Amino acid sequence: MKLKILGTGTATPSLQRVSSSYLLLTTWGTILVDIGPSVVRRLLECGYAANDVDMIILTHFHPDHTVDLATFLFASNYGEVTREKPLLLLGGRGIERFFRNFVRLYHWLSPVGYELTLKSLPAGAFLLDGLSIRTCRVSHNPESIGVRVDEAGSVVFTGDTGYAKDLVALAAGADLLVAECSFPERKVRGHLNLADIKKITGKAKPRQVILSHLYPDWDTFEGVLRAPLLLGVDGLEVEF
Numbered sequence: 001m002k003l004k005i006l007g008t009g010t011a012t013p014s015l016q017r018v019s020s021s022y023l024l025l026t027t028w029g030t031i032l033v034d035i036g037p038s039v040v041r042r043l044l045e046c047g048y049a050a051n052d053v054d055m056i057i058l059t060h061f062h063p064d065h066t067v068d069l070a071t072f073l074f075a076s077n078y079g080e081v082t083r084e085k086p087l088l089l090l091g092g093r094g095i096e097r098f099f100r101n102f103v104r105l106y107h108w109l110s111p112v113g114y115e116l117t118l119k120s121l122p123a124g125a126f127l128l129d130g131l132s133i134r135t136c137r138v139s140h141n142p143e144s145i146g147v148r149v150d151e152a153g154s155v156v157f158t159g160d161t162g163y164a165k166d167l168v169a170l171a172a173g174a175d176l177l178v179a180e181c182s183f184p185e186r187k188v189r190g191h192l193n194l195a196d197i198k199k200i201t202g203k204a205k206p207r208q209v210i211l212s213h214l215y216p217d218w219d220t221f222e223g224v225l226r227a228p229l230l231l232g233v234d235g236l237e238v239e240f
Contacts, residue, residue, distance in 0.1 A: 001024060001025060001026050001149075001151055001152055001153045001155065001239070001240060002024075002025040002237065002238070002239045003022060003023070003024050003025075003155060003176065003178070003237065003238045003239075003240070004022070004023040004024075004025070004046055004235075004236075004237050005022055005178075005210070005212070005232055005233070005234060005235065005236040005237070005238075006018065006021040006022060006023055006039055006042045006043065006046065006234065007019050007020050007021045007036070007038070007039060007042060007234055008020055008212040008213065008214050008232040008233060008234055009064075009213070009214065009234075010064060010182065010213055010214065010215050011036075011062070011063065011064040012215060012216060014216070016234070017214065017233075017234055018036070018037065018038040018039060018042055018234060019034070019036025019037050019038065019039060019064045019065065019067075019068075020034055020036065020064070020065070020180070020212050020213045021033065021034045021035060021036060021039040021042070021065075022034070022157065022178060023043070023046065023048065023053075024149060024155065026131055026149070026151045027130065027131075027151060027152070028054075028128055028129055028130060028131040028151065029054030029055060030048070030052055030053050030054050030055075031053070031054065031055045031056075031057060031149065032053045032055070032056045032057070033056075033057045033059065033147065033157050034057070034058060034059055034065040034066075034159075035056060035058070035065070035066060035067075035068045035069050035072060036063065036064040036065050036066065036067055036068055037063075037064065037067050037068055038068065039068045039072075040068050040071040040072050040075065042234070046235075049075070049079070049081075050072045050075040050076050050079060050083065051075075051076065051079070051081055051083050051085070053072075053087070054085070054086075054087065054088065055087070055088040055089075055090060056069070056072070056087070056088070056089050056090070057090045057091065057133075057147055057157075058089070058090070058091035058092075058095065058098075059091075059092075059144060059145055059146070059147060059157060059158075059159025059160065060091075060092065060140055060141045060143050060144040060145070060159055060160060061091070061094075061098050061141065061143055062141065062160070065159075065160070066098075069102065070102070070106050070109060073106075073109040073111075074106075074108065074109060076111070076112075076114065077108065077109070077111070077112040077113070078108075082112065082113045083111075083113060083114045084113055084114050085114060086114060086115040086116070086117065087111075087114060087115070087116050087117070088116075088117050088119060089116060089117070089118050089119070090118075090119040090120075090121055090126070090133070091118075091119075091120065091121075091143065091145070092120070092121070092122045092135070092137070092142075092143035092144060092145040093120060093122040093142060093143045094120075094142070094143050095118055095119070095120045095143070096118050096120065098143075099118055121133070121135045121145070122135065122137060122143070122145060123135055123136050123137050123145070123166075130151060131149065131150070131151050132148075132149070132150040132151070133147065133148070133149055133150075134147070134148040134150070134170060135147050135148070135170075136164070136166035136167060136169070136170045137164075137166060138158065138159055138160075138161035138162075138164045138166070138167055139161050139162035139163065139164045139190060140159065140160045140161045140162065140190045140191075141160075141190075144159055144160060144161060145159060146158050146159055146161065146164070146166070146167045146170050146171075147159065148170050148171070148174065153175040153176070153240040154173070154174045154175045154176070154240075155174060155175060155176040155177075155178065155240065156170055156171040156174045156176070156177045156178065156206070157178045158171075158177070158178065158179045158180050158192070159180065160180050160182075160190065160191060160213060161180065161190065161191070161192065162189060162190050162191060162192065162196070163192065163196045163199065163200065167200065168200055168203045168204050169204075171200065171201075171204035171206055172203075172204045172205070173204070173205060173206070174204070174206040174207070175206070175207050175208065175240040176206065176207065176208050176209075176210065176238060176240050177200075177201065177204070177206035177208070177209045177210070178209075178210050178212055178232075179192060179197055179200070179209055179210070179211055179212065180192055180211075180212055180213035181193060181194060181196075181197050181211040181212070181213065181214065182213050182214065182215050182217075183215055183217045183218075184217055184218060184221045184223060185217075186217060191213075194223075197209065197211065197229065201228065201229070206228065207228060207240075208228045208230065208238070208240070209228045209229045209230065210230050210231075210232045210236070210238070211225075211229060211230065211231050211232050212232040214231070214232065218231070
């Protein structure tokens with residue numbers, strides 16, 4: 001599998017980082033994890049279009065993780081090439097209601113020439129032709145989920161969360177953990193800092209950890225990160 005990090009930022013505007021989003025390339029297909037502001041443009045910059053994506057996973061419904069879903073769905077209907085292949089939209093509890101409200105607000109987003117399947121997976125497993133997706137509930141919003149994808153390798157996305165025991169189990173032995181680490185030291189409810197990350201990785205023991213969802217506190221951080229921790233940057237690619 002190959003992971004392209006489209007964005008490592010937050011809702012705070014930044015010229016260096018767009019909203020946290022990840023493109024996962026698997027044998028099964030292409031998976032987009034979260035789709036906040038500017039993500040569809042970043043897809044184009046990486047050589048991909050909306051029609052190349054087979055599945056979108058929403059870790060939760062906050063604007064910095066979902067706003068560009070409107071751009072994506074509009075492009076699927078009215079882009080240079082109308083989408084024809086199916087699209088799977090997976091999320092936590094309430095994904096169906098979220099999507100209904102989304103389309104009610106922007107009525108032209110309903111699929112025109114393709115099939116859209118909504119999959120609610122608050123916690124559990126979902127198998128797709130050799131691809132395994134597992135989720136667990138995490139500590140942020142009621143719908144928030146952590147996500148693990150296994151195929152030839154394994155990658156876990158924490159989504160936005162505070163420390164959660166179920167997340168430790170989900171990340172156990174993973175090749176790659178993409179962890180939100182909003183602040184190096186500051187403790188904010190519903191988010192992780194370095195102390196939390198070290199607690200999680202000490203128990204779960206992933207091979208590599210990429211820190212993402214980075215607030216401006218990181219711009220003045222003078223500490224040293226040691227393996228397996230790596231500070232994420234937009235455009236980073238990882239194969240595993």
